[in-house]
Amino acid sequence: MELRNVTEFSEFFLQGLSEEAELQPLIFGLFLSMYLITVLGNLLIILAVSSDSHLHTPMYFFLSNLSLVDICFTSTTIPKMLWNIQKQNRAITYEGCITQMYFFLLFAGLDNFLLTVMAYDRFVAICHPLHYMVIMNPRLCGLLVLVPWIISALHSLLQCLVLLQLSFCPELEIPHFFCELNQMIHLACSDTFLNNMVMYFGAVLLGGGPFVCILYSYSKIVSSICRMQSAQGKYKAFSTCVSHLSVVSFFYGTGVGVYLSSAVTQSSYSNATTSVMYTVLTPMLNPFIYSLRNKDIKRALKRFLGMVVIKGPVVLWLKNFT
Template sequence: MELKNDTQISEFLLLGISEDPKLQPILFVLFLSMYLITVLGNLLIILAIISASHLHTPMYFFLSILSFVDICFTSTTVPKMLVNIQTQSKVIMYKSCITQMHFFLLFSVLDIFLLTVMAYDRYVAICHPLHYTVIMNPRLCVLMVLVSWMVSALHSILQSLIVLRLSFCAQLEIPHFFCELNQVVHRACSDTFVNDMVIYFASVLLVCFPLAGILYSYSKIVSSICAISSAQGKYKAFSTCASHLSVVSLFYCTSLGVYLSSAVTPNSHSTATASVMYSVVTPMLNPFIYSLRNKDIKYALTRLFEREIIKRPIVLRLKKCP
């Protein structure tokens, strides 16, 4: 007997991080604060890089793209969760769920590729400093970003299309705060073998290979730093990649934590709680990591604020004129 596909009229229930009514106001304030900090922090990084001509380099070009992607990444999941908490509703329509899942996959994979591209940029800067401007030319930088976007888009489209072929019956509760791919697939009452295989191979190709590239780049970077004779030279070389290394460690460690927690307790709220780390906390911390240890970003932000403060009195004086 063929299963009837009821997905066109289905609704999913996002159970969120906690179902305790007393925690909902706290969660709303907490996630709203983190979301606003994420958007504001990453926007400041983008504006600082655009406004400062000395930051128009490959490293900061990739950083501005990463900041934009982080804004989109959190905007895919957090606003819907805030609306659900505020309206005390757990419902998300089928089409909205697939759309959310599609864009979450797009921006998460794009995050991984950008971190890999930035690792390659640091590798060239430290291991081949004399040829840096020749290798990391504007054409190559734009090409790497475009390829990252294209591969991420193709992957998210593929995953979304094979989810559309699934049939969903009665179990439509998702113990998560967004439509996570594995959780949605495991709610299906039809055969998910193809989905599982695609998820598995995509994880190997789009997560493990970029991670291998990052590890290879940093192995070469460490070797080059160790070969530097002066302690000051070693510190200067390491400081150029310390922020990126911190972001990579935070992203991959939290993602690994989510994977391990889902493997142990696949249907509990612990997976959703762990997902907060890489989907909300990491994009929020990225601007702080890149700005606190970076004198160029600090200087650009200071100049940006000074420019705005200088403009404000001029506007006030113009208003007083008859």
């Protein structure tokens, strides 16, 4: 089969979720709504945390960082998908595809690491409450956010550099709605052994490693809660973990479900559809999970929205007065 070097073509073609023309307006409206809800919900979390001094704690610092990453995570894939549907053009440039894949891997890795950091924060808060503020000092909190950025950026760069060495077949259609690493490797006609090894190593290191750390943290948390004598103390300790545990379960559950479904079925559209669960739904639901079960976030959101409602008419009146 004839190989095509990257210098001989300039575009890939994204198949999307469906090729049926009558479904495109429905898909466009649905994904535009989910994207706007994701951005608005996570942005409200960030603004609520930053505007309320009572929430300037390690737990909410990590939560606001997670919300920022979730906004960026969905922004790497959904806007391009919506643009393609609107323009009825499935093309994406080679450079654009590599760039999209880089940032997708970057923010997916950051999601993993931040969920792990938040589990460690809950572990320290419940298992070492008297030393919490000493252990979770601003310097450590900054490092716990900075180091994941560095590791994720280097991992994404490595995956892209290895992919750039491949030659591709004449068939350049990606059976997905974004440039997914595994699908890109399957399009190659040159030897992909190194790419597969790097991809699996990255999945184990950046996916399995954080998950094991989360499980270890919660095993210690459960052990510590069981040793508490007060029922009220147990409830309070457990309630601080419910939101995070729900997000972790949904994130890893949908991720595992996607790869299990891809192993069972070879349908490209089925795999792309199941990928929506962790690429779109999880970032969209995170703000609701944290705000619905968190009185501090609810109070901060009400205060922030109240300030916006009050300031709006006041600013308008002042402009008219002047």
